[in-house]
Amino acid sequence: MDSALKVSSTTTTTTPTTTTNGTQKIEDSSYTIELIKPKDAEEVLTMLKKFFFKDEPLNTFLNLGECKELEEYSLKCIKDDCSFKAVDKNGKILGVFLNGLLKRPAPDAVPEKSAEGCEHPKFRKILAMMDYIEEEFNLFDLFPSVDVILDGKILSVDTNCRGLGIAGRLTEHTMNYMHEHNIKIFHVLCSSHYSARVMEKLGFHDVYRLNYADYKVNGQVVLAPAAPHVAARILVKDISETTKSTL
Secondary structure (H helix, E strand, C coil): CCCCCCCCCCCCCCCCEECCCCCEEECCCCEEEEECCHHHHHHHHHHHHHHCCCCCHHHHHHCCCCCHHHHHHHHHHHHHCCCEEEEECCCCEEEEEEEEEEECCCCCCCCCCHHHHCCCHHHHHHHHHHHHHHHHCCHHHHCCCCCEEEEEEEEEECHHHCCCCHHHHHHHHHHHHHHHCCCCEEEEEECCHHHHHHHHHCCCEEEEEEEHHHCEECCEECCCCCCCCCEEEEEEEEHHHCCCCCC
16 A cells, blocks of 8 residues: 555546656546446456556565465455445546455454465465464454454555545545445555555554564564565554545
């Protein structure tokens, strides 16, 4: 979630601009926000490969490369029907906010180990860290009256279209979904320093932090992305304190 969030509640229209090498960056980029459906999966994946996977700090540190497991992991939340895309007048995806629903587990439930079924050795390291965080920290313990939490997974915007308020409108639509479905808590796990700062500016606050230097397996540090990405952080926002936007 490394895109800077610039909130705007109106549809944005810009005139075409040209880069120094003569390529056009934007063509009449009025856009709309739409719900992502399963049929959109391949187009969403193409966008993530181009603008998200290669820049995510842990992926970069591990030199993850092609990873079908990451692709499947990223897209599986679409089935929850709470992910949104920004599309231009030609239907091209300009940005996405992939979200899922976290539901309170039964008291005797045993958490699944995502890493155990992963055949990709590098991505398995990332999943193992996430399994570790889940063992160490139960988000629902902080909210005893809450049974469903919105999990913001991936926010990505086409680099040629940043600064147009796309990420902000995707976030607003996500919060509107939460208002409509009486979901109060918005949760994000940030592996990037920059994404965590963006969420803080939106009113999210830390509830958990794992310094990468402190996460060790057999006494060895597993993940050490370049500074300033020094920790995985969980941030939350209670959106019951906000009002629904008129979009």
